[in-house]
Amino acid sequence: MKFLPLLWANLTRHKRRTVLTVASVALALFLFASLRTVVTTIARNAAAGSAQRLVVQNATGLVFPLPLSYANRLATVSGVTGVSYANWFGGRYGDGKRFFANFAVDPATYLDLYPELQLPPDQREAFLHEKTSAIVGQRLLEVFGWRLGQDVTLQGTIFPGDWTLTIRGVYTPANRSIGDDMLLFHHDYLDERIGRAGIVGWYILRIANADAAPQIAKTVDDQYRSSSSPTKTGTEKAFQAGFATMWGNVSLLMNTIGMAVVFAILLVTANAMMMSARERTKEVAVLKTVGFSDGRLFGLVMLETGIITLAGAAAGLGGAKLLYRATNFNAAGFLPGFDVSVATLVLGTSIAFLLMFASGLVPAMRAARLPVVQGLRTVE
Amino acid sequence: MALVEIRDVHKSFQRDSEKIEVFAGLTLDIEPGSFTALMGPSGSGKSTLLNLVAGLDRPTSGTVKVADAMVSAMTPAQLAGWRARHIGFVFQQFNLLPVLTAYQNVELPLLLTNLSKRERDERVRLALDVVGLGDRLRHYPRQLSGGQEQRTSIARAIVADPTVILLDEPTGQLDAKSSVEVLALLRRLNDEFKKTILIVTHDAHAAERAKTVLHLEKGVLIEKGVKA
Numbered sequence: 284m285k286f287l288p289l290l291w292a293n294l295t296r297h298k299r300r301t302v303l304t305v306a307s308v309a310l311a312l313f314l315f316a317s318l319r320t321v322v323t324t325i326a327r328n329a330a331a332g333s334a335q336r337l338v339v340q341n342a343t344g345l346v347f348p349l350p351l352s353y354a355n356r357l358a359t360v361s362g363v364t365g366v367s368y369a370n371w372f373g374g375r376y377g378d379g380k381r382f383f384a385n386f387a388v389d390p391a392t393y394l395d396l397y398p399e400l401q402l403p404p405d406q407r408e409a410f411l412h413e414k415t416s417a418i419v420g421q422r423l424l425e426v427f428g429w430r431l432g433q434d435v436t437l438q439g440t441i442f443p444g445d446w447t448l449t450i451r452g453v454y455t456p457a458n459r460s461i462g463d464d465m466l467l468f469h470h471d472y473l474d475e476r477i478g479r480a481g482i483v484g485w486y487i488l489r490i491a492n493a494d495a496a497p498q499i500a501k502t503v504d505d506q507y508r509s510s511s512s513p514t515k516t517g518t519e520k521a522f523q524a525g526f527a528t529m530w531g532n533v534s535l536l537m538n539t540i541g542m543a544v545v546f547a548i549l550l551v552t553a554n555a556m557m558m559s560a561r562e563r564t565k566e567v568a569v570l571k572t573v574g575f576s577d578g579r580l581f582g583l584v585m586l587e588t589g590i591i592t593l594a595g596a597a598a599g600l601g602g603a604k605l606l607y608r609a610t611n612f613n614a615a616g617f618l619p620g621f622d623v624s625v626a627t628l629v630l631g632t633s634i635a636f637l638l639m640f641a642s643g644l645v646p647a648m649r650a651a652r653l654p655v656v657q658g659l660r661t662v663e
Numbered sequence: 664m665a666l667v668e669i670r671d672v673h674k675s676f677q678r679d680s681e682k683i684e685v686f687a688g689l690t691l692d693i694e695p696g697s698f699t700a701l702m703g704p705s706g707s708g709k710s711t712l713l714n715l716v717a718g719l720d721r722p723t724s725g726t727v728k729v730a731d732a733m734v735s736a737m738t739p740a741q742l743a744g745w746r747a748r749h750i751g752f753v754f755q756q757f758n759l760l761p762v763l764t765a766y767q768n769v770e771l772p773l774l775l776t777n778l779s780k781r782e783r784d785e786r787v788r789l790a791l792d793v794v795g796l797g798d799r800l801r802h803y804p805r806q807l808s809g810g811q812e813q814r815t816s817i818a819r820a821i822v823a824d825p826t827v828i829l830l831d832e833p834t835g836q837l838d839a840k841s842s843v844e845v846l847a848l849l850r851r852l853n854d855e856f857k858k859t860i861l862i863v864t865h866d867a868h869a870a871e872r873a874k875t876v877l878h879l880e881k882g883v884l885i886e887k888g889v890k891a
Binding site: 285286288289292293295296565566569570571572573574575576577578579655656659 | 717720739740746748752767771772774780783819
């Protein structure tokens with residue numbers, strides 16, 4: 284404690300430089316936390332799919348539909364306790380700049396299979412009984428300033444035209460990975476408008492026993508193997524993991540950029556610390572003359588570096604945590620549940636300590652090893 | 664018994680391929696309570712001698728003993744602790760830390776002791792009062808005149824009540840008036856507080872204030888004058 288004034292005086296000697304160094308560490312760790320959170324959110328959301336739901340899609344690809352007639356037969360497969368279906372709608376609202384997921388679903392079975400979508404009972408009833416109604420996530424309601432009972436018009440991209448839907452419910456996801464900015468409306472309404480009855484995008488099956496998933500998937504796919512629309516069935520987890528693998532290279536890129544940023548900042552910080560130590564060569568010699576030991580000077584320089592890096596870490600990591608939490612950030616719906624994890628904070632703090640040692644070690648050792656007579660001869 | 668005992672000290676430096684011999688068997692005693700001025704031309708080894716006594720440098724051979732402590736045989740860690748307790752050093756260029764106030768600069772040696780904050784405060788104020796800067800506690804070096812800076816430096820040297828005060832050209836950067844003030848202060852420290860002082864100087868006025876004057880030339884003690 285008694286060395287605090289000396290430490291503080293040194294830290295505030297070049298206020299602008301200290302602030303900029305702290306800011307550069309803060310920015311580096313903010314970016315690190317942000318990029319890593321993208322990766323962890325993608326991975327977590329991929330793993331969050333229920334193991335007790337299977338997704339049946341066209342074997343040719345997700346964009347190819349399946350016949351609605353499969354529904355009844357799928358319900359009879361042993362181990363299947365529920366069947367629903369959905370279709371990607373791809374509608375836009377307003378200027379279309381704010382992307383959000385919107386699906387046509389079979390309301391009753393879909394809500395039954397997805398209890399994570401929590402709706403007040405009256406809103407659920409209203410949605411089920413009105414063909415042109417829709418439910419939306421709380422965030423979407425706030426983003427567009429919608430309100431319950433309002434008619435909103437989407438512009439169809441896959442299914443052209445203006446689609447006016449009445450908001451009858453606002454759901455809250457019980458699981459953050461599901462996201463709270465989707466819009467769901469009646470599949471019947473889609474069929475009716477486009478005159479394309481009997482086609483769905485994919486099926487969702489609820490199964491009684493997760494362990495039986497491989498067998499049920501095989502049964503389903505074998506059932507339609509020779510049909511005009513063969514299927515590809517997998518767990519919802521695998522289905523979402525499939526999306527995540529599409530991000531695979533992005534994850535690698537994010538990690539690489541994150542580490543590159545931290546390394547670049549390490550060089551900046553190390554340079555600033557060494558410059559600062561070089562400027563004080565004579566003062567270090569004076570302190571040694573007064574009686575400061577090599578070890579104490581080593582400790583003081585390390586402590587100084589530590590304060591700078593840890594202050595930067597606190598600002599960067601804490602800032603990322605608080606900012607994303609406060610703004611409920613989810614990358615326009617692409618990354619629901621975006622939140623800096625404790626593991627990321629711990630890793631970021633470890634990096635800050637590493638940064639402290641890497642950038643402080645050389646100037647601290649230089650101060651400790653400085654021969655007094657040589658230091659006193661230094662011209663400042 | 665001498666406070667500082669220098670025995671058969673050899674000291675040489677290597678500059679490129681050239682070996683420069685500063686001392687070749689120097690022997691010298693400094694008595695406790697003495698006020699000794701060390702004079703001589705540039706390169707005669709005055710500052711080197713001061714550095715050897717302070718433990719800032721090591722002799723190539725021979726021994727340096729201060730207050731019964733074999734300085735020349737101490738490890739760097741032992742030397743640091745020993746210097747904090749026994750040596751007060753004043754530089755020609757003051758060498759105050761520019762980011763610390765006069766008070767904080769003077770407090771530095773006390774940070775290495777076990778004194779409480781209150782005890783440190785008393786000592787710092789006393790030291791600054793002794794050098795006549797009791798009203799400049801919160802001033803930074805840049806806000807002080809050269810003479811005041813040097814007096815602050817002297818306060819830093821005496822605050823831990825060291826065994827010996829070593830001064831390297833303390834008036835070299837000062838105007839005539841400030842020099843007189845600083846020399847009067849040193850004399851007072853010697854007369855009134857019985858401090859042992861060894862001063863390296865080119866300044867004849869400074870030497871006049873000392874009670875013993877030593878002349879060094881090419882590392883050899885050529886004259887020792889003791890005043891009444």
